Amino acid sequence: MxxxxxxxxxxxxxxxxxxxxxxxxxxxxxxxxKKWWKEAIVYQIYPRSFKDSDGDGIGDLKGIISKLDYIKSLGVTAVWINPIYSSPNDDNGYDVSDYRGIMKDFGTMADFDALLKGLHQRGIKLVMDLVVNHSSDEHEWFKQSRTSRTSPYRDYYHWWNAERGKPPYRYSLFDVNHDAWKYDSLTNAYYLHYFSRKQPDLNWENPKLRHEVYDIMKFWADKGIDGFRLDAFGFAAKDTSFPALPEGYEKNFMPYYSMQGNLHGYLQEMNKEVFSKYNVMSVAEGAGNSFKDAHNLVDADRNELNMAYPFDAVDMPKPEGYSLLRFKELFSRWDSAFANKGWVAVFLANHDQARMVSRFGNDSPEFRELSSKMLSTFIMTMRGTPYYYNGDELGMTNAGFDKIEDYKDMAALNEYQRLKNTGGDIQLFMEQLKFGSRDNGRTPFQWNGSTNAGFTSGTPWINVNPNYKVINYAAEQNDPNSVLNYFRKLTKLRKQNQLLVYGKYNELDKTNPDVYAYTRELAGQKMLVLLNFTKTAARVNLSSNISTAQLVLCNYDKVPQKNKYASVVTLRPYEALIYKL
CATH class of the missing domain: 1.10.287 (Helix Hairpins)
Incomplete structure (x- = not known):
């Protein structure tokens, strides 16, 4: 001490x-x-579903601009926006056809400039997705690459000439057959795509390709953006001899796909060429396969990235539930591993996940608000940069789609087709989609109780959640006890207390299967956080009496009664308490 x-x-x-x-x-x-990106509160906006300004049913940049004052009111300090580049939209913008253009659905470059200016005027930074593990097959690079084996763009992608025979199997996450090699008759060769057939993987072994990417990054950094989130970049480095992999490896493909080859060399080069020359933050999607991988990505002396974005926790929930003991153990291990070096993101939802409250909390009418507030309390009181997904501040829930026609996600539709083709269990798959489909997190933002939740005057690109008349911004804005206004209290609390950013974390009552309890401590100040993750009352055993502690925040309308013997505290269902000790 x-x-x-x-x-x-x-x-x-x-x-x-x-x-x-x-x-x-x-x-x-x-x-x-101290770094600004450690103290940031990042709000993720899915532009297609946030706000439509022109009635075409698709959210756009002008729609976001019209809600900048709302975003400011949340107390967030940075916005991460999903890809808005030109794209044929096979994978909702993660298939880029022009990295210096804006998708027509979203508007124009002038709209982007206005958005960036509007955010900066409100003291909010902008982080953009960088999608360079792959491009669209409609990108000019790929169009040229497939015209001839001697094209100067041939080595921008991974090709396997057919006279060599069929290439060794590689698993594709999104392909209808899960086959990552697609035959192209034009040059009698196969190209590699870890994701959809319209997302050919870029060849990072090629220095010309790498410097094309760095020039693209400089283009956006020169415009004044504040950071990059690297999509799927852990997969970018590959053994280009493509050796055969063990049979059945696809059941656990990450050790064979993630953190391969010269990935760290590419990132160090990217840092030298771009990150070191601009005041931008950088965050990876994922954190490798181990704590060592994660530290190699983000420790300051590595000169690679600023922070890791680990998926361990968000991969936990299943329709049958999840273990809080496992949840606590994961977050405590990550905190311990990064207590002195490196930095991580803290999050429970994003565009690739179903809704936070439906997965980690309880979306029933009785407990939705309480569990939403409790989960938000967790995110905002942990060490690490909080990332918060748009709509969760309202307690938006899974949509509960019953028909495959309701889904728009290419990965879900392709897997449904594969199961039909192979006689798979369609009913089980549909149940899994209802709980875990990423389309659950992509339904339109619920602004009010009018038609289409005030998202659009046209037909929305994906159906609005039917509960929008109950759960919406207009209903919560003037309710002091709403999920929305509780979130605003949390962001204010975090910004006013540096100990919630940099303070030491210490877990309490570790074997408690129902309650997550921990302290945060810095420079003689100390806070206690108590979170009941269940729908019943639960007790937590503390090491000392807290009867004199000052209650800072509670997610119930009525604060808990004082107990003079308060080393054992009983929490109400999904109760969240923050005390100053």
């Missing part, structure tokens, strides 16, 4: 009085070195 306090004194001495900043910072634990 004495060493910890001395290190904290040294931190503040460096920040406020040290003239030799570089020398001082070298002795501060890396995790406590």
């Amino acid at each position: 004495r060493l910890y306090l001395l290190s904290l004194i040294f931190v503040f001495t460096c920040l406020f009085s040290c003239t030799q900043t570089a020398i001082c910072q070298s002795d501060i634990p890396e995790s406590n070195v």
Whole structure:
């Protein structure tokens, strides 16, 4: 403890009085070195579903611009926007045909410039998706690549000439046959696509391709954006000899796909060429296959990325539930591994997941609001940069689609077709989709109780959740106890308390299967967070009496009664409590 306090004194001495900043910072634990992206509260916007301005049923940039004051009111400090580049939209924009253009559905470059200016005027930073593991097959690079084996763009992609025989099997996540090699008759060769057939993988072994990407990044950085989120980049490096892989590897393909080859060399080159020259943040999608991988990606002395984005927790929920003990153990291990070096994101939802409250909480009318607030409390009180998905601040739920025709996700539709072709269990698949489909997180934002939830005056590209008349912004805005206004309290609390950003994390009552309890501590200040993850009352055993602690925030309308013997606390269903100790 004495060493910890001395290190904290040294931190503040460096920040406020040290003239030799570089020398001082070298002795501060890396995790406590202040950076804007560590203190950011990131709000993820799915542009296709946020707000439609022109009645075509598709959200757009002008729609986002019209809601900038709303975004500001949330208390968030950065926006991560899903891809808005030109795209034929096979995978909702993750198939880019022009990295310097704006998708017509979303508007124009002038609209983008206005959006960026409007965010910056409100003190909000903008992080953009960088989709460069693959491009669209309609990108000019690929069009040229497939015209001739001698094309200067041939080596921008991975090709296997057919006279060599059929290439060794590679698993595709989105292909209807899960086959990542697609035969192209034009040059009698196969091209590689880890995702859909319209998403050919780029060849990062080619230095010309790499520098094309860096030039694209500089184009956006010069416009003034504040960061990049690297989509699927863990897959970018490949063994281009494409050796045969063990039979059945596709059941656990990540060790064979993620963090291969010279990936770190590519990232270090990207850092040198781009990140080091601009005040931008960088975040990976994923964190590799181990803590060592994650540290190699994000430790400051590696000169690669700023933070990792681990998927361990969001992959946990299943229709039958999940283990809170496992959940707690995962987050505690990640915190312990990054207590002194590196930095991670904290999140429970994104565009590739179903709704947070439906997966981790309880979306029944009785408990939806309470469990939404409880989950938000968790995200906003953990160490790491919080990423929060649009609509979760309202407590939006899964849509509950029953028919395959209701789904728009190419991956879901292709898998449905594969099961039909092979006689698979369609009923089981539909049940799994209802719970876990990423289309659940992509239904239109519920602005009010009018037609189509106020999202569009036309026909929405995907159906609106039927509960929009009950769950919507207009209904929650003026309710002081709404999920929305509770979220605003949380963002304010986090911004006012640096200990919730940099403070030490310590888990309490670790074997409790119902309650997640932990403290955050910094510079003599300490907070206690108690979260009941169940629909029944639950008790938590604390190491000391907290009867004199100050209640900072509670997700119930009525605060809990004081107990003079408060080393054992009984929490109401899905109750969240934050105390100042």
